[in-house]
Amino acid sequence: MSEAGLQAARQKMIDAGVSTPAIEVFTRFYHLLESGETGVIREDTIEPLLDPPMLADVDITDAEAREAIGKTVIIKLNGGLGTSMGLDKAKTLLPVRDGMNFLDLIVQQVLAARERYDARLPLLLMNSFRTDEDTLAHLARYPELPVEDLPLSFVQNQEPKLRADDLTPVEWPADPSLEWCPPGHGDLYPALEGSGVLDALLEAGFRYACVSNGDNLGAAPNATIAGWFARSGAPYAAELCRRTVNDKKGGHLAIRKADGQLILRDTAQTAPEEMDYFTDEHRHPFFHTNNLWFDLQNLRDTLVERNSVLGLPLIRNEKTVDPTDSSSTPVIQVESAMGAAIEVFEGATAICVGRDRFLPVKTTNELLLLRSDVYNLTDEGKLVACTDTSPEISLDSRYYKTVQKFAERIPQAPSLRKATSFRVEGDYTFGTGVVVKGDVTLPDAGEASTVEDGTRLEG
Numbered sequence: 314m315s316e317a318g319l320q321a322a323r324q325k326m327i328d329a330g331v332s333t334p335a336i337e338v339f340t341r342f343y344h345l346l347e348s349g350e351t352g353v354i355r356e357d358t359i360e361p362l363l364d365p366p367m368l369a370d371v372d373i374t375d376a377e378a379r380e381a382i383g384k385t386v387i388i389k390l391n392g393g394l395g396t397s398m399g400l401d402k403a404k405t406l407l408p409v410r411d412g413m414n415f416l417d418l419i420v421q422q423v424l425a426a427r428e429r430y431d432a433r434l435p436l437l438l439m440n441s442f443r444t445d446e447d448t449l450a451h452l453a454r455y456p457e458l459p460v461e462d463l464p465l466s467f468v469q470n471q472e473p474k475l476r477a478d479d480l481t482p483v484e485w486p487a488d489p490s491l492e493w494c495p496p497g498h499g500d501l502y503p504a505l506e507g508s509g510v511l512d513a514l515l516e517a518g519f520r521y522a523c524v525s526n527g528d529n530l531g532a533a534p535n536a537t538i539a540g541w542f543a544r545s546g547a548p549y550a551a552e553l554c555r556r557t558v559n560d561k562k563g564g565h566l567a568i569r570k571a572d573g574q575l576i577l578r579d580t581a582q583t584a585p586e587e588m589d590y591f592t593d594e595h596r597h598p599f600f601h602t603n604n605l606w607f608d609l610q611n612l613r614d615t616l617v618e619r620n621s622v623l624g625l626p627l628i629r630n631e632k633t634v635d636p637t638d639s640s641s642t643p644v645i646q647v648e649s650a651m652g653a654a655i656e657v658f659e660g661a662t663a664i665c666v667g668r669d670r671f672l673p674v675k676t677t678n679e680l681l682l683l684r685s686d687v688y689n690l691t692d693e694g695k696l697v698a699c700t701d702t703s704p705e706i707s708l709d710s711r712y713y714k715t716v717q718k719f720a721e722r723i724p725q726a727p728s729l730r731k732a733t734s735f736r737v738e739g740d741y742t743f744g745t746g747v748v749v750k751g752d753v754t755l756p757d758a759g760e761a762s763t764v765e766d767g768t769r770l771e772g
Contacts, residue, residue: 315347318481322473325482329493332507334621335470335500342647345627347480352627354578356590359567361597362575365553366541368666373540381539383432384520386609387423390498390651391448391527392441392469398677399715403444405527406451407716409674409683410690416448418530420455421694426534434534435460435519438527439504441469441495461517467508472496474634477643485634485642492634498603499625499649506616515609522612524651525604530683531672532604533695539606541664548611549661551577551652552604554671556594559705563600564652565591566663575663576656577601581628599663601652602671611658623657625649672696677719678706684726704732704749709757712740727764733772744768 326336395404405415423436445468471493473482485491505511525532542550564579583591628648635641655661674680688696713719727747735749739757744766751772
């Protein structure tokens with residue numbers, strides 16, 4: 314049945330206009346899935362990465378930095394809707410500071426870097442079919458943003474969800490859109506090729522790509538890293554940060570014992586009984602920021618050599634066709650991580666950067682932090698920390714998980730500059746001018762409560 318399932322899936326993708334490179338990548342993953350591949354990376358097959366180069370030690374001349382950033386394109390992953398935060402549009406349209414959203418601040422960062430380095434520096438967004446229209450409509454307010462004839466976006470591919478029982482494409486007449494899923498951000502490479510954007514960038518004289526998540530405002534254009542990457546001659550590089558006890562979820566790089574190659578291991582590729590190894594910040598002291606760099610020409614050559622299939626590791630995701638209905642048909646989504654490409658390129662490397670390069674917003678906890686006085690917003694659209702360490706934030710998910718509930722209860726962020734931790738357990742609405750100092754926990758009072766204007770909360 315599996316061969317019939319593959320052909321049915323391929324035909325469904327062809328009928329939907331999915332690009333040939335994406336179909337070939339899906340076909341490889343289908344065969345891996347059929348063979349019982351799980352994508353799990355066992356601890357005894359890897360060695361921890363302990364001594365990557367440090368950005369703080371990099372010595373690049375101004376000329377090298379300018380030359381490299383002048384050949385760089387900034388790519389942002391912008392396919393997510395932010396559904397976990399109750400959003401139904403691109404997460405990057407969510408206001409962050411002073412009425413500006415992620416896209417506004419990203420544009421500020423790119424335009425400022427262009428002016429500083431006299432660089433073309435295109436901004437390119439990998440959107441999904443759900444985020445492309447809203448995103449481009451918002452960017453229309455920046456007529457100076459496009460570079461020459463290059464587009465501002467290309468669209469991530471889609472692939473069929475597969476029934477878990479027989480690996481045929483699932484059918485869901487109640488909502489046919491739920492029959493499809495994104496292939497993970499590893500789709501970056503076939504989407505770049507299949508859209509024609511990769512060739513367009515090379516023809517326009519660009520050589521390097523800097524890629525990061527759209528919700529990570531720390532990953533601003535950086536000419537020093539561009540200069541380091543260009544000087545290294547490496548085909549690919551990942552940005553890492555040193556882990557703390559709070560960094561349990563992010564993937565990490567490791568060295569594969571079999572061939573000494575750097576590889577990426579994500580949570581979904583870790584056996585449940587080995588999660589203690591995965592989350593041990595002493596055993597694996599650096600996490601993968603999902604900021605990465607690659608050589609566009611090298612990528613093009615490798616895709617041609619491999620018939621558009623880089624050969625990224627499989628990530629097998631078991632879900633239901635309707636993610637909001639646990640009784641709906643069980644399905645398997647085949648995905649890949651763009652950072653896993655580090656194992657494809659011989660000579661790939663990594664660099665440890667400062668924590669300022671990693672400011673993602675995955676929950677309203679991080680959103681509160683970025684809206685608070687812990688960060689100052691510069692004229693270049695950068696958020697700069699005002700403290701040596703950031704307080705740990707924990708908001709009761711019953712009342713603050715969605716952006717709407719969060720905004721109703723915290724219309725203005727309290728001062729957190731002198732806080733070390735801030736836990737809200739229960740339903741609290743905050744007035745203006747609230748100050749948090751030290752370790753503060755607001756216990757669940759069993760009813761809705763108000764923190765009045767000007768209140769000082771001290772642990």
